[in-house]
Amino acid sequence: MSAEIEAKIIKIVSDQLNVDEGEINPDSSFVDDLGADSLDTVELVMAFEEEFGVEIPDEDAEGIQSVQNAIDYIAAKAE
């Protein structure tokens, strides 16, 4: 389950930020490592919401700064 979530998240991040999937690690920070700007981070959260059918409130979205953050958040929501 978690591996599946990770793969989907990496795919979304790759599409959104136009970065090769190979360059994306769980530790990658969207802004610091992958060059996301503030609009990108909003779009990423929107894309996660769509892909996983969840609603991510603003206060939670602020905590999703890296690929691992996103995996953990979605995994927790899925439980």
Next chain:
Amino acid sequence: MSDSKTALVTGASRGIGFVVASKLAEAGFNLAICGTRQETIDQAAEKIRAASGVEVLARAVDVSDREQIQGFVQETAKHFGSLNVMVNNAGITRDNLSMRMKEDEWNAVIDTNLSSVFNAMQAALKPMMRARGGRIINISSVVAGMGNPGQLNYCASKGGVEAMTRSLAREVGSRNITINAVAPGFIATDMTADLGDDAHAKLSEQIPLGRLGQPEDIAAAVCFLASDSAGYITGHVLHVNGGMYM
């Protein structure tokens, strides 16, 4: 169908909105148009289809209702698979001297003219950001800049629209989305017909070009801002007013 572009126009049953929609159709855009009543917006759609042959989606929408206007924007993007241009034109007046203005006159104008534009733009950003491009054109008014006695609510709403236009232009410029406004002067429509012939004659005296404008004058400005030629213009308010305010 997928290679033709889509434009959404609010308040398109008549007046400026109808002519704007017609001219965008002539320019080849498929259209999503809305008005207050289904019957009148259907009639407008039929005229446009007959004249230009484009696809027209017509809906009755209360733009002051956040769910309705956002739903219409989302339906448009889904139906056509894209949303390239959005023209926020729907507007009302509830004129009164400020000392006598009722709370509902204030609220109705702010909800319909200002909040609706925010709600529509918010919904449009999603497909436009995804497409890495889009054009939003908000219809303001000359009175946003110059003020007008008896129209404090209307002036406030249009001033707000111009401020939002600049603000959003800064936010989403990096995504190749441009946000501009067109500020009509006095245009010969139902909205100004209420004023009467005497008022029209007096108004014309204040206009260097000596006449009221026509909806086509506004439509031409909107079509320009929607065109590829206007790609480097954003955050701008284009005044189309015969020189009455400069």
